[in-house]
Amino acid sequence: MIKKLVATTIAVMAMQSDAVAAASDALMVAHPQRTLLTDISYTGAQLVAVGKHGTIVTSKDGKSWQQAHVPVQSLLTSVTFASEKKGWACGHDATILNTDDGGQSWQIQQHLPDIEKPCLDITFANEQIGYAVGAYGMMYETTDGGQNWTKRFIDAFVHPDDVTYLAELKADDPAAYEDETAFILPHFNTLLIDGAQYLLAGEMGLFAVSDDAGKNWRKLPEFYAGSLFTVSKTADGRVVAAGLRGNAFVSDPELSEFQRLAFDKTATINQVLTVNEQQYLFANSGVIHTRSEAGLSSEQLKNGKSIMAGVMFEGQLVLATENGIQIVEVKR
8 A cells, every 4th residue: 555555566565665674764866756756745935745765855846856864764655734844744654754944854753663554644734733644544633733643533433333332342441442443443545624624535435524623523425435545625615535446526515415527547546636726636557637617538648657646836747656756748
């Protein structure tokens, strides 16, 4: 599993290598922008991408890339910035890193190889309040910029058949309760913060909403039984959610109904990027779907490499792929 369960040989190799050397500094290499990259962010001043073996690369122009010093070799899966200087990345071994200089150097805020769980997404509401989510219902939250991360278990997502059992176990055997809750929830694949509204998507069709900044959660009625890997909000308040085997959906503004988007390719969709009135859906096998006022369209890049994430930068799409950075001209 990379960030979103991409079934490629290189992902398996990355996981195996991370398990052996997760506590060492990331190796400095000649062309770090050509390695497996899983996420990318634009800070407002420069591009920052993360990926295999703790690799983090930065660029001010999208052409020349520099490798940052990183104190782990764990596979990194997500990167986010609350300002031009303050950012965070997360990955395997429940690793959470932070930077105060825009991505040039990174420090460990959390590294827990013993729990053997990957963090799959990290996002911040502001420079102080943030969340890291991942496998088996992993959720850590911070209110002090990551100086302290607190594990949270969301009872609202427990299957009804397990509620009484867990309550009794918590009262009778707290240690066993901790062990049980570590693996009882589905994977949390992505978390989107939009003001006080939080949107969480994951495994087995999990799609949940919090309207009070994460304090309380409600699961929406299932509109897809498979895994959802990405969520984006449109300018008119609709939600686009997508994931396994090319399944993608768009909601009404009230989130009461979701309609399937009829794309003609089944490659797993890893990220939805909203730019103004348009969405780009980045997928495996080099597939890019587009949703706009003109309708739906799809293209497949010639190299066929899985696209993990992308940003719009100076009128071009800068993509993080299984083969490194790729730049794609946007069709006018």
